[in-house]
Amino acid sequence: MATIYIDDKPYEVKDGQNLLQACLSLGLNLSYFCWHPALGSVGACRQCAVKQFKDENDKQGRLVMSCMTPASANIRISIGDAEAKEFRQDVIEHLMTNHPHDCPVCDEGGECHLQDMTVMSGHHDREYRFKKRTHINQDLGPFINHEMNRCIQCYRCVRYYRDYAGGRDFNVFASHDNVYFGRHEPGTLESEFSGNLVEVCPTGVFTDKTQKKHYTRRWDLQVAPSICVHCGLGCNTTPGERYGQLRRIRNRYNGEVNGYFLCDRGRYGYEFVNSAQRVKQVVYRRRDDAGVETVEKAVKGDVLRYLARLLADGATAIGIGSPRASVETNFALRALVGPENYFTGMTALETRLVSSMIEILKTGPARTPSLDEIGDADAVLVLGEDVTNVAPMMALRLRQSVRNEPMAVAHKIGIPDWNDAAVRGAVQTKKGPLFIATPAATKLDEIATSTYNAAPDNLARLGYAVANAIDPEAPTGDRVSAEVRQLAETIATALKGAKKPLVIAGASCANECIIQAAANIVWALCKTEHAAALSFTAPECNSVGAALLGGRSLDEAIQTVRDGRADVVIIAENDLYRRAKRADVDALFEHAKHVVVIDHSPTATTAKAEVTLPAAAFPEGDGTFVNNEGRAQRFIQVYVPEGDVQESWRWLRALRVATGKADVAEWATLDLALASVEEAVPALSGVRNCAPPPAFRALGQKVPRQAHRYSGRTAMRANINVSEPKIQEDPDSPLTFSMEGYRGELPASLLPSFWAPGWNSAQALTRFQEEIGGPLRGGDPGVRLIEPAAGSAPAYFGDAPKVFAVRKNDRLAVSLYHIFGSEELSALSPPLAERIPALYAALSPSDAEALEVANGDTVELRLNGAAWRAPVSVRPDLPRGTVGVPAGLAAAEFLSAPAWISVEKVSAT
């Protein structure tokens, strides 16, 4: 801690900050543009000027840029000094000489940092009388709108896009007051993190194109804390609703998870919620004796009674849960059918993979780092994961991790971390150790120290060899080639030499040996006194939660139904056709007398159900997800859906009540449901604490979901009825669907949005953090359910797999992941659907040659009677003897591993 004097008042500030950070942490108002907490300072905009004095007798002082001046002990500055104020006012006036007269039609308006800073600096009269320079905009694809005239040349966008996110197709062009921020030619921005430009840019140059289609100002959005459902990382989001429609997703800072950013899948995948195809009514599908089906809308009460009848009379019901459904939903299903009749909804393989990850993290000495901590690692090995496409935000963190080791150069010559330009100058293009071993090339390869593409078994063998190189007691495979041994040595040396080594693995290769190999490596490191971290990606938003709850696999469920041991099958938020072979799922529907599906989006599975119950999508209900780190996080209802739509767990509870298994009071609130979860499943104890209970009150008040400026409350429904309806009740959280309530310091898991007087943009965040870039006041949201075991490491996993053997006729299927397309729900979102790649079957050049096919030729993939045709894409990075299949796009059978597929050329006829 150091004492600094601001306007003659002493303040205690943390060491190592710059003055701007210090002032903002202290809650003082100081304007700025080019500094960004995640990007550091470059001193480009001159907006943050303050007066610095030599000592208390110095009355003259000099102007300094607060973002470029360390907050060193006893420094004396003035924010309120007349000259400094005038300087800041002048700077903003100059920045705005060419600014268009656009606020009313600018999507940034109302949350514009430029508006805020203009008001803060006091500039209000335009004296510039000449013509304004103008620019032509570019079409940057389906996500981002470009309005270049609004630029104030702060350079944040390029620094974010190129330096931070590693994008290449965006830059600054031209010179002096003509500088232009965009692409070299119009076209879709390639970075998977482009959406963050919307929040990084302090003006309306980059705005959300999906929001523009149903534009709403920030103050009119009803918001609540939520969790992204599009991958296993559980980034925190703020969905915004207006007129019963989800209007946008914004980042919600969580210092331990996503920090300041989101990936484009998370930001733009939301529109499935607004789809006209949504399941919004109870649907009953009647099949007469002739097999003719009629689909009709049914009344909720009737259907519940009908289902209660089905479930009574000694009928056996089984429940199939889902890794994309909340903990509560899976648990409610388990409670309805009984633990012995409950199935996780994941295939046997997936259940095994996720369970083994959890087991490793629970029994081993290695800690699973939070997403934020991944960025602190200084040597990383990625085993089998295409991180950018499977867990996108983890890739963004890895892009920061490679800066850690070379940063030592800057530290040595005394450059503080926040001095971005100086640090980058000192580090140049040096990158810290990052090793990537994957079946095919990945986007992160460009920053990797070295890469290794091989079949999954061979990746596991490399992992075993690394573990063996660290600790000779760790087993290694037979016949390890010199090349692999050499690489393993290099990786081992790098990991051992690091302060915070990290190994990343996951389920993408559907290969348990890879997961075990990763465990062996970190355990070997831990054994040799290197505090290594181990992070697994999780396939879906609640895979870990579903696995912690336990239950048998989907394969067993199908078998149970086939054997005639189940009359009623209840499926919660799961499209079985995406997971199991078509023939198997068809068999399930054939053998089951009654199938009930609860889901929010129409799927191949809902199409077959006898009864479909409309489930709430994530902004329409409450629940808890457990992310890959084992962090339980609550998502809170943003708005009340229309009609019969309700959370799946509420449907299941209604069924329990209807069948007389529970009384009406049971699980009346989410909190009570979670109390039952904790009681029944010790592995999930803690889930109840990830947000305060519904009875929580701040100074006796609830927390408002609507801004204090929320408009139109007496008119928005007046066309239906001029009398305003009563405020909807929320039994599940301390939030209210109102503008009234407590607005002040709150537990972070309840904060609907970040706003402070004078700070209407995302930059208001500094008012809610303990320190810049640090945790939110009162602690970041989420409860970690998985911590490493104390005591000695378990025994190494033995038996590395044999060397991958190429087969003569068949090829091993390797899933290739796509950020846009591989995930089920986001793929239903129209803006994102535009970016989904066309179907393909990828072959290595030698396989293509053997099959006599070239790029674009059609091949047929065959496996157990199923056939699928796709054009060939020849990829030199793919190992020989495999065929790359796009995950989530091709039929499930071709993705289940290990699948040996016969590939044949289809001759054009």
Add this chain to the structure above:
Amino acid sequence: MQIIENIYSILRSIGLVFMHAFHKRETVQYPDEKPYLAPRWRGRIVLTRDPDGAERCVGCYLCAVACPVGCIALQTTEDETGRRYPEFFRINFSRCIFCGYCEEACPTYAIQLTPDFEMCEYKRQNLVYEKEDLLISGPGKYPDYNFYRVAGLAIGGKGKGEAENESAPVDPRGLLL
């Protein structure tokens, strides 16, 4: 003493009231006779058009947020050329207090209060006005202002650099600029 004062006061009041019989009448025989209302009188709200006859409202939501009773709701949308306008625009006059804040907040002079208060209804529901009920055919007050002529946003018939006080777009590839 007190009682005398009181009697005086009563007589004085009676006298004053009586004197009013000889004053000029303030009451007008409404509705046969209409009072004069100043142009800036705050009555029935209208949406005006710009000098070119197009809708002036750009759907910025400022009137809605300024409204202390929250009786304005709208949804903005754009035509194919990027021009913003309200998809729907609703005022619930059964809530409106005619404070005029909406007019003050409006950056385009679209929303204006007019000297008309004759809008009573037997059914409260009929006091809900939609855009069709609000939109008039002229510019109302401020007849010359046209927001899109000054704004930087390109719309149909006005490209980049064609607004008032704008120079032609620069070519970022030009080396000599």
